[in-house]
Amino acid sequence: MHMADALISPAVGGTMWAISGGLITYCARRVKDSLRDNLVPLMGVLGAFIFTAQTINFSIPGTGSSGHLGGGLILAVLLGPHAAFLVIASVLTVQAFFFADGGLLALGCNIFNLGFYPSFVAYPFLYRAIANNRYVSPRAVVAAIAAAVAGLQLGAFSVVLETKASGLSDLPFGTFVLLMQPIHLAIGLVEGLTTAAVVSFVARARPEVMPTACPAASAAVNMRPVLLGLLTAAVAVGGALSWFASTHPDGLEWSIAKITGKDEIAGAESGLRRRLSEVQETTAVLPDYGFKAPADTASGKMASAGEESSAAWPAVSAGTSVAGLAGGAATMVLVSLVGFVLNRWHARAARCRGESQKAR
């Protein structure tokens, strides 16, 4: 569900950055005030654990697809919502910086979609309310599934809203929602089930590591019938949806592919998009930098598509676009030349340094 920069406009990206930044500051203060020193290494190591756990897959029987542990809910259960939010935010930041998974501009959106809902909505209002500190019980399984499904549904809906508000994609709202929500329902079921199972495993093996006193493990209810019943339900749902889950691992990609592949989208600009680009003009972070194109530039392409109300594609004559391509190619050659010169200069500087050191 990681959004890429290609889907996000600077206005939406900036807003979500501000919201997520505020949440991070708030959570950092709460974690600092909690005076649990051992949280520092625990949060770091559990972040690394989530990274690894997401690469380990199990097969969902009868569907041919596979599932893995989500991140948010299990962290919230183990660490509490504030620390969990920080860990999710840090995992997403490292993913964006090192693995180019989700863009930097979209990082605020991703932190909000994948961190806020599981930690601050699904965990306190669903998981904690239903499970009531009993990690090894059917209640916990129901709680985990309800929380995971709710968290992912809200997150998926936010993806749709943010994409729509950015206006970079022309996907129709209703279709996008109808495709995003069901696939994340399936993903949520799998995530809830895995979370419940892993939490109950840990609570039985090491009850003392769970945040609040867990009732004696001997009183544990046998999980097998519950798991079996829920697995059957998951298989039923998964079976109905598996054909896409196996070929398109990411629900967001799949939904976009599905919509854009099927529908011819009208080029007309929606009112929302136009209004937002107006908002963007007035609320631009750097107003005097003049993102608006001067009227006398050589080509009319500078004007953003949103400002040209009649057509999505700015009026481009073949001549200017050919000139643009030639210019683009020439620029690339220039840039490589700059790189080449810098490289040579560097090598020479290094040689000089080496010689002067030898001379000494």
Added chain:
Amino acid sequence: MDELGRQDTPVHRLDARVKTVTTFLFIVFVMSFSRDEVSALTPFFLFPVTLMFLGQIPPRSLFRKILVAAPFAVAVGIFNPLLDQRTVAVFGATPVSGGWFSFASIMLRFVLTVSAALVLVACTGMHRLCEGLERLGVPRVFAVQLLFLYRYLFIIADEGSRMLRSIELRSTGTKKMRFRVYVSLVGHLLLRSMARADRVYRSMLARGFDGQVRVSRPAPLRWADPAFLFGWAAFFVVARTWNLADMLGGLFMKGAS
């Protein structure tokens, strides 16, 4: 990646805050272009390319990282040519639709933003990057969390891959893991991670940890730092306002005719 960050080049010596802010400006400028822009984006390659060569980052490793992430951008962009089939340019006898332009634009943006982020990390190193983030106002708890996460990422990943290998060696013939096995495996990995966190905490206490993590010493800004920031900002503004590539192309076309 971390070894690259430990080099000592003019770019590495720049202040981490300056590099972070400049990279962020760069991404905002690149993303502020309209959807179909292609040629005006090309001058922006100057930024990552300059940093790459000044920072002595091997281009090959960078390209490989970009390629790994490319499928997502391709998946998002490849449908534009199908959606937008109006012809906007003709090369020889081949008409080119608007969709291909916006696809090219998405791919260019993708390569630009991803390479800028990767170059930033490679030119700065995680340690200095987190220190810079903290001095930019990111809460210390979060900066320390990023450092710890990065420190243990590869260790826990190694642990996970050892567990996976051992399970593969013990279960020949079965293709994929069953749910029960998976739960036990991941549960054990979780327990081991928590035990490791506990050991780390104890050794931190043994070394005098008092609840405050001190990130390395602050270095004063040198004149090169603001020069770097404002120089690049000026270039971004110029490249955003005027289509430099079009101008260059116009010169060429004029010369040809």
